[in-house]
Amino acid sequence: MGQKTNPIGNRLGIIRGWDSNWYGGKDYGDKLAEDDKIRRYIYARLSKASVSNVIIERTLKLITVTITTARPGIIIGKAGQEVDKLKEELKKITAKDIQINIHEIKRPELDAKLVATSIARQIENRISYRRAIKMSIASSIRMNAEGIKVQISGRLNGAEMARSESYKEGRIPLSTFRADIDYALVEAHTTYGRLGIKVWIMKGEVYGKRELSPLIGMQKKSGINSKNNKSNGRQQRRGRK
Structure with a gap:
């Protein structure tokens, strides 16, 4: 689920x-x-x-x-x-x-929306999507994120057939409700069409009551x-x- x-x-x-x-x-x-x-x-x-x-x-x-x-x-x-x-x-x-x-x-490196937007803007500026994703993952891990996953979908590098690629470091326990996971979906508009960028960031686990x-x-x-x-x-x- x-x-x-x-x-x-x-x-x-x-x-x-x-x-x-x-x-x-x-x-x-x-x-x-x-x-x-x-x-x-x-x-x-x-x-x-x-x-x-x-x-x-x-x-x-x-x-x-x-x-x-x-x-x-x-x-x-x-x-x-x-x-x-x-x-x-x-x-x-x-x-x-x-x-x-x-x-x-x-700490914007731990905000999924800002990380996804940063990746999208770099891709729109013709930076390699692999480089943009790996740099963002490294920045988030450096800021003590317990895990981060990035999925990109579309005509990558202008390929004729759309595909998806995922990059992950650390853990993303999606079925653990106490896991504080931030998520965002952002689109990058390129000359070949739109690319969908999804980002999950695991910040830690919440024990006890939380506002x-x-x-x-x-x-x-x-x-x-x-x-x-x-x-x-x-x-x-x-x-x-």
Whole structure:
């Protein structure tokens, strides 16, 4: 069962939480479609900001959007200008008040979405897919991942017949529910067509109770939101220098 199922969906309610957190009545479908529209817009708008995930919370009049990213400075912008623009754009899309939280990913080598995106971008820039995959695997193992698996499918190197290749290092116990496994699927667009890249990263095992959605209620926990992101943006740019 674990081999065929999305490992994130298979662990919901056990060691993983949901990306949309709200209760819906008769307008459930409209809210779900609106969540999808918000995510698609953010991923397209912030394509260069290394966005991994978008978590959405809803109250009666407020939508709280938490963006997990490896490059928060790009989203925040100079003196918080970019995050304010994004907030206004999302207000126009949803016709509701928007609160934006930014969560920085400290180790992007352990995030499946960012690893898969990195491999896809390298392939699109005509770097050998084998080299890109092996470099990504080495980086993840160096950052103490217990295991990583990468599968690539499509017309590899422009071959006439599509095929799949898998590369694995360490262990990926998909049937062990306490195993903290991150998963992502990203497409690379090449001159020969699209290539599908799947990445599984085993971070470790979870024993005992775990907070399923640690980023939910982030504003209450840490006070980090778009209002005080202006100072965070200045600190981020100083750090780069």
